[in-house]
Amino acid sequence: MEGNSEIGSGGHVAYLLNTYPVPSGTFIRREIAALERRGVQVSRFAMRAWDGGELVDPQDKAEHEATHYVLTQGGNALGKALLKAATSSPAKFAKALVAARTLSKRMGDIVRPLAYLAEAAYLEQKLRGSGITHVHAHFGTNATAVAMLCHLLGGPPYSFTVHGPDELHEAPFQAYDLKIRHASFVAAITDFARAELLRIGGYEHAPKIDVIPCGLDLRDFSEQRSATEEPHFVCVGRLCPQKAQRLIPEAIAPIAKENPDLRIELIGDGEDRALIEAEIEKYGLERHIILSGWADNRTVRERILAARALLLPSFAEGLPIVIMESFALRRPVISTFIAGIPELLDSQCGWIVPAGSIPRLRRAIEEACLASPKTVAAMGNEGRSRIEARHDIDRSAALLAERFARSDSAPQDPR
Template sequence: MKILALTNLYPNPLQPHRAAFNRHRFRFLAEHHALRLIAPVAWRDEWALRRSAARIPSDRRTTNDGIPVEHPRYWYTPGMLRSQYGRFFEASVRGAFDRAVREFAPDIVLATWAYPDGWAAVRLARRHGLPVAVLVHGSDVRRMDEFAARRTGTRDALRGADGVIAVSADLAARVVALGAAPDRVATVLDGVDRTLFRTGDRSAARQRLGLGDDRRHLLYIGNLLPVKGVDVLLEACRALDAQRPDWCLHLVGDGAERARLEAQAQALGIAGKVVFHGARPHADLPDWLRAADLFVLPSRSEGIPNVLLEASACGTPYVASRVGGIPEIASLGAGVLVPPEQPQALAEAIGHALEAPPAQPADGPRDRREAVSEIARFLARTAARTREPAPLSRSAAV
């Protein structure tokens, strides 16, 4: 099968750590299928990173994990004309899309993220008579009501696609409620790369990372964005500090909120116990997870967070918000769930988990290759179904 993927969630030369979960999903998909990627880069990101030593090639083409990738520039008006973002996205990637269809002749188009990626993919695929599937992640559906144009575009993308892949049952139900045909929606729970994420020696991991044994190490891995609730985690840590001083919080990741969160930690009087490590290569994350006493994910919204599956595979206990699809994977790890937006409840759960870590389950997450194989089978069925001739109506048959 030949798959043309369109997504903003993929690494590029300026953002090599971007959306590692999607990178590895596509890497495994390409092991058994021909794959080509269109991964646009927002013009504001290019401008912000213009002084970086890295450069996007002049032809905007790269190869990643053996996969040909084109990085068109995504032009849009920041904070204005949001109703046109889908059209801006479509116009920005149309040239790359048309070239890929001519050169690659795909069997199906796969977009990850509902709007504007999925919306544009549906329109572009229809121009070429190609079937299209949209993979939804969580916040693209769960938080679409923040802007009316996003809701309309998300609904149109899900209704127009030939197939929709949801990463949780909660998300699949929301997709159907928005008008996607139930028989065209598949729930595919993700897995982890078990060759990387597995249990290991905590002391050895700490030694490699330069962490001491004189503190209890709390860990957060993810983007520093409002939806991730790191501000709530900092408030919880101030409450925790009043009960026990033997902790240190490690924040692995980067994002637009970093400066504000650094200032918040300073204002709360805990800056000396909060370390911002920035983004780290995906291959480094297993050591961080093995080294931690406790992983914490205080998100306001989630689909199925891969980092919780990865923590579970490493045998690291966690405390997380009870949002989105997280309850669906709680049995796969040593997890404690708390309501979102409640720093005191989060602090109490962290304290209890440090004193008495929850029991590890007998079984953990599945291997990601199993999940990717399930996605591939769904794409093959979707492509085959769209090639089938439509049944004759009764009047036509007569």
Template sequence: MSNTPLIVMATDSMVPSGVGEHMLTLAGAISSTHEVALAFPPHGDGVRFLVRGDAAGFETVALDEAFPKWLTARRPAILHVHAGIGWEGHGLVEAGRIAGIPIVRTEHLPYLITDEQQKSQHRMAAGLADTLVVVSDSAAESYRAEGFDRLVTIRNGIDTPIVRHPRGDTRETLALPDNARLVITVARFAAQKGHDCLLHAAAEVTRQIPHVVFLMVGDGPERETMQALTASLKLANIAFLGQRADVPDLLAAADLFVLPSLFEGLPIVVLEAMALALPVVATRIGGTLEALGSDHPLLVPAGSPYSLAGAIVAALANGPGSRTVGIRGRARFEQRFTAARMGRETAALYQAMRKRVCLT
């Protein structure tokens, strides 16, 4: 029987996406000192993460009606619940409390709940957790504004993405003209991500730079609506690629990354672009601002297609300047946003919690 402490990381999000990526990365970052089990719903996108967790060598468990009994029998040192949005994770926290297991709850977005009943349910669930973690200082501020205290900020971190194919090969696979300027966004198609703003900006960018191509990577409930908007704007240079397993290759093939979100916790995909020295145009909001830094020259107001188009055109027109921005972004990533740093801080939190349990 191993003396290595077992951490169960769990999310009941129906579409784990960035939360699932975070959990896999964190599991890898602490795997030298902790045993990790990963729990996802056994349907939808959760299945993909169960498969990936198993392939990475972690114990995996489906979140079904048997999970509370499994949790009680397995007796992990910590149950770490990951909530993609405020109304997720409540049942998991309750199951952990009933089993008598110390609980960490990570909130991956700023506080966004407006419904009073949902606020009450969230406050009750958050109160059952021993520690409430947020992924950025801006998210922490939003929680403090709602009266939460005893928050711990552990900023998201990632491993440097692995690029498997040369830039030229990927561009050839995409059938891009030699003179194409490639702009990419990787985001779930949801209102939060601002795809409509990007498409309206793309119309103006295309008018000024006819050889620009936009790649839209991801899926979600707003995809068909955005495809219809693309048709109504008569944009023939927008490619909707859906979910892709080769995102690092696509990022490495691009000239510019754009994320026009209305709000974020601390977006993993921005860190991926930074790690690959890809210049980023993004909205001046929350965790995105925290990732890129307040002095980042390619930040624009949220919801402004005109400003977004101007920043994209400026970035594409100034190749040397944009490359410098990308290089600075990579240095910032290496200093602040590595998976190793996130793992150390999380492991220290687990250790402190376990010491408290021993003392009581």
């Protein structure tokens, strides 16, 4: 397909995800909406729908209805697409098969890369005649593998966004050098992620790896109010080992003995729920730590506004969107010195501690409890200023749209 130099003012792109929508993936939904406001038509494709329970947010429910799911087509449809690709364009199929074999060797798995090839064949045929001139994937894992193979089979140019942490931790199995080589460009959400991609994929790819931050629609964060003087905190995210919510009970147990009004609300759910509940019971903190489950975006914003600060004691992250949301609502943040977090958070807008250090986490919570209203307000204002300067979704969407147009009109790597 030929590139479309007018993609920023009415072009048509496909967004390709592994699972979409998901409660923790609102940043993708916002990005799509911002592109559509710029006149870019976006078609949603995903391998599968979220199976973690009923979607809570009405906007996620709408996105589910708007998404075409590849795996729901069934094995027969994917097998027919694979056979058609092999027989109708044998040279392109051979090129894609070589890339699939490389993926197989890196992953130590024969079956999954062949499944990716079948999914890519189906997608390439689905996109024919659609007017779609570019495919963009989020996360550099299987969706990007499918986008790459689709391109090698004759489909549109592709790009992908890398967030971390899991996709970077799995780098030896992901063949990033291959995925970057065939891509039009790669978006890294932080300088940290870009540096990791250069290390993993090779510095020769530096010109095609851009930092394009995730962002917020600041119109959704216009409500402002003073932070509570009560020691109330909120933690938002999937309950999982990476987010390290299990550390919170031990960290606050001594504080709670001296401060009966201490409250920490955990919004989210996940595989660590039972472990966290056991830790809460162990330290007798049932009155102090509340597990609320998933909530829609409006409720999350309301709970952040009702808190003194956001608490996120993560072991592994990219750059959490909820930190941006807290800052946009002028609430300081307590989090950890990992990955891209220090690019946004420092002592001017919150507390940043070593990951896994319960004493340092406890000290930060104590300091947040004791901070004066003036200090909390100043930190919140600084956070808001940083979001306005660095994480406006319309600005990020403009960068993406321009990159789509520039990349799609450029000659593609023939290798």
